[in-house]
Amino acid sequence: MTQDTDYDSFAEAYSTENETSLINGFYERPAMIKLAGDVRNRRILDAGCGSGPLTKALRDRGASVTGFDSSEAMISLARKRLGAEADLLTADLGQPLPFAEETFDDVISSLVFHYLQDWLSPLQEIRRVLRPGGRLIMSVNHPILYPWTNPGSDYFKLTKYSDEHTFNGQPAILTYWHRPLHEMTDAFAKAGFQIEVVSEPPFSADAPPELIPPQFEGRESFLSFIFFVLRAK
Numbered sequence: 001m002t003q004d005t006d007y008d009s010f011a012e013a014y015s016t017e018n019e020t021s022l023i024n025g026f027y028e029r030p031a032m033i034k035l036a037g038d039v040r041n042r043r044i045l046d047a048g049c050g051s052g053p054l055t056k057a058l059r060d061r062g063a064s065v066t067g068f069d070s071s072e073a074m075i076s077l078a079r080k081r082l083g084a085e086a087d088l089l090t091a092d093l094g095q096p097l098p099f100a101e102e103t104f105d106d107v108i109s110s111l112v113f114h115y116l117q118d119w120l121s122p123l124q125e126i127r128r129v130l131r132p133g134g135r136l137i138m139s140v141n142h143p144i145l146y147p148w149t150n151p152g153s154d155y156f157k158l159t160k161y162s163d164e165h166t167f168n169g170q171p172a173i174l175t176y177w178h179r180p181l182h183e184m185t186d187a188f189a190k191a192g193f194q195i196e197v198v199s200e201p202p203f204s205a206d207a208p209p210e211l212i213p214p215q216f217e218g219r220e221s222f223l224s225f226i227f228f229v230l231r232a233k
Contacts, residue, residue, distance in 0.1 A: 007050075011073035013170035015051035026207035028139055028225055029054055032110055035137050035199065035229055039063040042105040045129065047093055048112030052078030055086075058108065066104075068097075093122045102131040109138040111225065114176045117160070119184070123191035127232055136193060136230040142200070142223050146178035156180050181226075188230055197229035 007014065018024035032054060036044075040062030046055045049067030051074050059065045059082070067082075068091040069075050075090050082088065091098060093112060107126050113119060126136055147155040162175040188195060202220040216222055 007069075007071040008073040010167055010170050010172040011051065011071055011077060013168040014172065015053075015074070015077050017167040018050075019053065020211075022203060022207055022211040022213075023224060026211065027201075027203040028111060029057070030204045030206075031199065031201040031225075031227055032108065032137060032139060033057055033061075034201075035197065035227060036061075036106065036108065039106070043103070045099070045104045045107045045126075047107055047109040047126065049078055049088070050074045050110075052081045052086075052088070054108060054110050055088075056082055063106075066099075093125075094118070097125050097129055099129045101128050103129045104134060105131060106135045106137060109136065111139055111141075113138060114141040114178075115174075117158075117177050119179075119187040120190055123187055123193065127192045130232045132232055134232045135196075136232070137228070138230070139225045139227045140184070141176060141178070142226045143179065143181045143184070144223060146176075148223075153178075158183065184228075188228070192233050193230035194233055195228060196231050197227070199227040199229075201227065 036058065039058055042063050044058055044063045044065045046058070046065055046067040049055045049069050052067060055065050055067040055078065066087040067078060068089045070090065070092045072090050075088055078088050079086060094116065107130055116122060130136065146159065146161060147153045150161070153159065159178045160175065161178060162173050165172050165174055185195065200221065200223065203222070
């Protein structure tokens with residue numbers, strides 16, 4: 001995907017952190033797996049697969065999964081996780097995808113689109129490689145997140161911003177694009193999708209208590225990402 005965040009520079013630290021972090025291991029990934037449901041014998045494209053944890057989870061549940069990422073370092077880590085026989089490649093979601101039309105039953109895109117300024121072209125490419133009636137299951141930064149953490153900012157303005165993070169002790173900067181909810185849904189419709197599910201799920205009940213920040217005690221949910229299940233028309 002065409003983006004300003006250089007995952008190659010911190011791929012291993014990011015992958016290690018996200019194996020068991022609250023935000024990924026016990027919130028985002030379980031939610032995506034639940035939304036995907038029964039994937040046995042389905043052909044799935046993991047668009048922006050990173051080091052492959054979701055690819056593996058879907059494969060373990062009986063799906064035939066192809067994964068791609070723009071980061072060569074992430075693909076290298078995914079090969080270590082999934083084995084040399086895994087169907088993995090380096091590709092950019094901002095460019096035409098190297099797949100024939102109507103190849104996949106589902107496309108999974110986990111925490112990818114918030115790195116992209118343009119949504120319509122990638123969504124149209126995903127629609128092209130999906131069979132009619134296929135699903136796009138995706139998660140992105142919740143649109144309330146940026147104005148919530150940046151008081152005084154304009155919720156309705158497409159805005160580029162960066163956040164500092166630490167992954168497994170290594171500092172990193174992630175650069176995102178904030179967009180309001182209506183711009184997301186407009187792009188879905190223009191690309192040929194209809195919305196089936198909008199989800200703001202709780203984190204997993206399996207999350208170890210030591211991972212729960214004090215401000216979340218007594219709560220089941222928090223706002224970080226928003227999840228969609230879209231159906232190709």
